[in-house]
């Protein structure tokens with residue numbers, strides 16, 4: 559990775575966030591994130607991402623924002639996606655295993 563530390567990359571990404579489309583939306587963003595994290599059903603979580611994703615579409619620093627979410631271990635919504643501890647949130651997205659067939 560060209561000898562650049564993760565901390566330096568995160569610092570640079572954080573610096574550029576002030577130029578994002580969500581500038582000045584901290585309170586609304588916080589509500590969206592709380593709503594997302596409180597949603598239990600997959601459909602509710604997907605719906606909770608719609609409004610922030612609309613803001614992120616076309617954001618000039620989307621790639622940097624996603625990098626920062628990963629590098630900083632972010633939990634919340636960034637770059638139009640949900641993160642949990644710096645990884646894309648897949649909570650409840652896995653297909654539940656089929657029930658085992660009981661044989662007599």
Ligand code: SF4
Pocket residue numbers: 575577578579580581613614617618619620623624635636637638
């Ligand atoms: S990608 Fe989305 S969350 Fe990130 S700075 Fe841009 S608007 Fe904000």
